[in-house]
Amino acid sequence: MDDFDAALARAASATGQALDMLLPAARDPESRLFDAMRYAAMGGGKRLRPFLVLNSAALFDVNTDCALRVAAAVECVHSYSLAHDDLPCMDDDDLRRGKPSTHRQFDEATAVLAGDGLLSLAFEILAGVETHEDPNVRCELVRGLAVASGPHGMVGGQMLDLQAEHETLSAPAITRLQQLKTGALIAFASEAGAILGRASPSCRHALHAYAHDFGLAFQITDDLLDIESNDETLGKSAGKDQAAGKSTLVSLLGVDRARLQAKILSEQAVKHLDLFDEKADLLRAAALYAIDRRA
């Protein structure tokens, strides 16, 4: 796991540098917007999605600078979703990544605009010629990220998540919610390397299947951490799901069965990588990390 931790830290650092270049501070009168975008996007976080982009790209010997642009774009989308989800009218969270959430640090209007700006920036980055020489690849990346982040992906999942506070969901309904809310973007991050590398359909399929199981295992562990941690170790508000009476697989199955379910999913995720050699070892380690991590 030491290799994995080091690789995760490397990916986080490289993505941070890429974001710093792609999203420089501004001196214009609207600098407050750029400050808020940088605050939302560069304020730490594990950078798991960039890790997945970079390590799926490494399977196909993709140029690192290209992969880093895609990693940064995916992180822009993830960061925008956190800034919007934390708003008072949504999940109303004061704490994110161990710091005040974007609307607490700035104000609500600025947090909405910072999120909007990050989402547009993500597509600007992907469509840029520096992302890949082949415009078909760039279009495929734009389309993939747009679907993963839009109403048939992350935004649809957040809609379901808000509704889940008022109703009890079945296990399949919770699984679908989580596939949309977090799974779709994780799946795109894992597939992005294959798109960049113009990989074979079987390779793409394997990475998609890996990400599917990985994402679900990751989410169950998130839900476990939510009830087992406190704010300080978690870096965001803990115990919120329970307090809101929100249906999760943990509330439905209980802690032990949920933990077992996450373990099975993590092992399945690793299995999907069988067609790759040891180059995929860091992705294998990520699947174990998904269920072993502490806050």
Next chain:
Amino acid sequence: MDDFDAALARAASATGQALDMLLPAARDPESRLFDAMRYAAMGGGKRLRPFLVLNSAALFDVNTDCALRVAAAVECVHSYSLAHDDLPCMDDDDLRRGKPSTHRQFDEATAVLAGDGLLSLAFEILAGVETHEDPNVRCELVRGLAVASGPHGMVGGQMLDLQAEHETLSAPAITRLQQLKTGALIAFASEAGAILGRASPSCRHALHAYAHDFGLAFQITDDLLDIESNDETLGKSAGKDQAAGKSTLVSLLGVDRARLQAKILSEQAVKHLDLFDEKADLLRAAALYAIDRRA
């Protein structure tokens, strides 16, 4: 002007049909999100930006179905910006296009998500192979729309607009604000036809210059309407700028000089179209409409 009115109505109707197909109602549990997206995007409006896309595309004999997809994408972005700008934490508007604004019809969280979903959808549409056979054209459209709608465009302008409630701006500062807030997307709409038609740089430049002056004239007229109309005729809240003490060119120059300024800009806009023949007559008429329209 009759021809122009008819052309504007035709563009509005065709764009509405395109949006209806690109954004069908859903039966999934998250159908509320799709309902809100359709409400925000399909609730009327003049459809001026789609008109500009369709009529700039017509200059270069672009396939109508392709142009309609771009028109729909631009309208998705415009509609998302209205849904977010109307939020209580932003301009706090209850009325839009003669109906309750999206957050009043649904709720704040749903309005945020509907806006987010429309922005992602716009890029999904542009990157789709049906938009243009040449992926370079699709990438250029994605990049152009992302820049126009992002922090160096519309979102940056809205940030300035919020700040303008607390300070008195100079005429150049107001002009810059308006170029970002509404001018950038209008410029993209006008240039989009040239991108689709792989037009010469001089044609693109002419359309950009046209849109620049058109957009400023349009905005001055908007500000004049804001102080001269009531809610009912305007279809949105009237008198808001004045009540908020917001700096506009009208508050700075007075009604008569502002009206003259708009007229000069509109004439300049028409002049930029001199290299086009009578095919550009509807765009010429639009520039007159920009200053002659009533609410």
